[in-house]
Amino acid sequence: MDWNRTKSIFIIVFLILDIFLYSLYLKRYNEAQSVEIPGERTIETRLKDDKITYGALPSNESATYITGKVHKFTGSDFPDKNQQANINGTLAHVVFINPVKLRNINDNTSFTEFLHTNVKEGDSYALWKVDREERVAIFFQKKNNQMFYYNESASLKIKWNMDDEVIMYEQTMIDNIEEIEQQETVIPPLQIIQTLYAKGLLKAESRITHIKLGYSTFSNLTQTQTQVLIPTWEVQVKLADGESEEYFVDAMEGKIIDIQEDKQEGEEEDWGVE
Structure with missing residues (x-):
């Protein structure tokens, strides 16, 4: 028996199980959080009051966790x-x-x-x-x-x-990209905007210019060169002063993802040529 291969399979199986259980918990939590309390302003009203605007939002998006080999x-x-x-x-x-x-x-x-x-x-x-x-x-x-x-x-x-x-x-x-689970509907964009607003990340008089579904890295199993990727909303925002910001939010669980370190490494590489 190839023990290293067997051990790697067990690691991936337990990781998938952890993702599923945590996703289920967070989904129920988010559903509870999204229930409107009578008398409270809706997210649309709060955004309007702060002059935060956005265009047409994607609808009925679905995705799933995927794995792949480097x-x-x-x-x-x-x-x-x-x-x-x-x-x-x-x-x-x-x-x-x-x-x-x-x-x-x-x-x-x-x-x-x-x-x-x-x-x-x-x-x-x-x-x-x-x-x-x-x-x-x-x-x-x-x-x-x-x-x-x-x-x-x-x-x-x-x-x-x-x-x-x-x-x-x-x-x-x-390569060797495979889906881990069945496709399911992700957290809708308006709820993602609400998450960013609640965290104080959307400034008054800004405009959300772009929101699109993609993937970010959840884990990297270096022993097998396997990666697990999670559906991720990318949100681009133009501020009142003309500057731009971008945010990434887990499309299944609603958590804000910090990938600034990877971003800086990707943009600051020295090619060593002129």
Whole structure:
């Protein structure tokens, strides 16, 4: 018997059971909290009084916990002779021998077109951010068009030169993605907004410009390179002074998720080139 494999299976099974029981508890708690008390102002009224606005909200969203294995790259992942890959296990740093011209750096579709043509499983990533001053574009891996937010094992970054030619990219990837449970309806966006408001995170005269469902990392079982990901609401807010903030909330349990450390690591990496 392979004891290490058996032990890993038990760890995952008990983790799934813990997630299910805790989710059930929190769901009942949230239902109790959402019951309106006669005489209290509704969340819509409180937001209106503070001049906090939002547009159309997603409806009837459903999701489930998922697992996946962190991909270990090999030379066979990069058959293109124009790409020189330096592989460090789960991280691939790829340099183009002959840089690849981008169609138009002012058009974001140019970056997704580049991935489609030049990167392994490029269509499984979605564009997150473009820094044209630093000439870097950041992508997050996705499943069913839902991003894996700031996951260091599921991201891709490209770097281009002053001639608008891609000179290199770095890639990590999760594969063998499977759903743990049946799909179920997640906490609705308005209740997520209520959670942020109750925590004092939504400032007066701000506007919620974007709210979308994706995934964040719940746990990383390093022994088996397995990750458990949880459905997560991403909320972007524009303040009265023009500054922007973003928040991430567990879509099953309603907890605010702090992923600032992962965010900073993802955005502050030094490419070591000019």
